[in-house]
Amino acid sequence: MSDGELTAQTRSRAFEPPARGDVRSVALTGLFVLAFFYTIYFTRSILLPLILAVILSYLVRPVVRGLGRLRIPAGVAAALILLVVVGGTAFGISFLAAPANGWLQKAPESLQQLQRKLLPLRQRIEHAAQANVAIEKMASAPNAQTKTVELKQHPVTDLLYFRTPQVLMSAVLLLILLYFLLAYEGQFLPKVINLMPQLADKKRAVSIAHEIEAHLSRYLVTVAIINACLGLAVGTSVGLLGLPNAPLWGVLVAVLNFVPYLGAFTGIICMTLGSVLSYDNLGYALIFPGIYLAFVTVEGNFITPLVMGKTLTLNPLMIVLALAFWGWMWGVVGVILAVPILAAFKIFCAHIESLEPIAEFLS
Numbered sequence: 001m002s003d004g005e006l007t008a009q010t011r012s013r014a015f016e017p018p019a020r021g022d023v024r025s026v027a028l029t030g031l032f033v034l035a036f037f038y039t040i041y042f043t044r045s046i047l048l049p050l051i052l053a054v055i056l057s058y059l060v061r062p063v064v065r066g067l068g069r070l071r072i073p074a075g076v077a078a079a080l081i082l083l084v085v086v087g088g089t090a091f092g093i094s095f096l097a098a099p100a101n102g103w104l105q106k107a108p109e110s111l112q113q114l115q116r117k118l119l120p121l122r123q124r125i126e127h128a129a130q131a132n133v134a135i136e137k138m139a140s141a142p143n144a145q146t147k148t149v150e151l152k153q154h155p156v157t158d159l160l161y162f163r164t165p166q167v168l169m170s171a172v173l174l175l176i177l178l179y180f181l182l183a184y185e186g187q188f189l190p191k192v193i194n195l196m197p198q199l200a201d202k203k204r205a206v207s208i209a210h211e212i213e214a215h216l217s218r219y220l221v222t223v224a225i226i227n228a229c230l231g232l233a234v235g236t237s238v239g240l241l242g243l244p245n246a247p248l249w250g251v252l253v254a255v256l257n258f259v260p261y262l263g264a265f266t267g268i269i270c271m272t273l274g275s276v277l278s279y280d281n282l283g284y285a286l287i288f289p290g291i292y293l294a295f296v297t298v299e300g301n302f303i304t305p306l307v308m309g310k311t312l313t314l315n316p317l318m319i320v321l322a323l324a325f326w327g328w329m330w331g332v333v334g335v336i337l338a339v340p341i342l343a344a345f346k347i348f349c350a351h352i353e354s355l356e357p358i359a360e361f362l363s
Helices: 003-014 020-042 044-069 074-105 107-117 119-124 126-138 141-153 156-183 185-194 199-240 246-256 262-278 287-308 316-350 353-362
Strands: none
Touching (some): 044 074, 074 246, 156 185, 199 246
């Protein structure tokens, strides 16, 4: 057979339609993926406490093991840790409840005050101002009655009334699961491994579990310490310069920094609004978000890379996509869990030969 005939035959095979079995396999895979995400979306009330308990167990498990070296039983150590966590959370909420409630009560008046302070900037942008006037005229009195009816049908108090029992049940389930994961940490993994049919699968499962635990534990502890130091630095700095409710800002900075990129961006916007409402001088008010931006820049570009190294380096684009996806699936809690889930998935793919390209892509 000549080279021309071979080339023609190769081209004809390239344009052949895929086999029926291949199409069916792709269709079944797509249906399985859709069913999987459908399931994790509608079972979020159970999955969220479970995943949170697992991740928190990685965070506090070194403390349980440290207490174990002091001859304290794991069950007692887990109970002590939960008491400290619950007590600290209750104290923090009670300490920050007064300033947070004050901000919420002053929200309508603060929005009007913010609008008056930003009026000169608004007047400089003529086209934007005209567009806003047109929108305000369109959303005039006829729609006011409709908005009032909607607020009466779905008030915030009713939302809190219906959501509070669910949140409390999830919190109780989270604490129970966390206790058992800490008190009986050496019993769950062997039972799961025994379900594996082959010895090679058992070894691979042990390796994956230990590496995920080691990497996530180091990541969570390091990030928690860094975020606490960042919140303390920002809160102390803005407090010394006179920004009201400095402890509240420090806690907000520390919590938001658990969400890469989006957390710092949200915090800077919130601090900008808060400082503009607190001071008449716009130039002085912008000092506070500038301080926040400076600390976050130093932390994100120097401190965290230096401390973390390349242990859990992830593709920034994949981090943003993971934040968007899990935020859409599970809301705010999903945004917080996005990076640990992505890191665990990367470690899992790195131990499966056929999935190693995916792990490389996520790095």
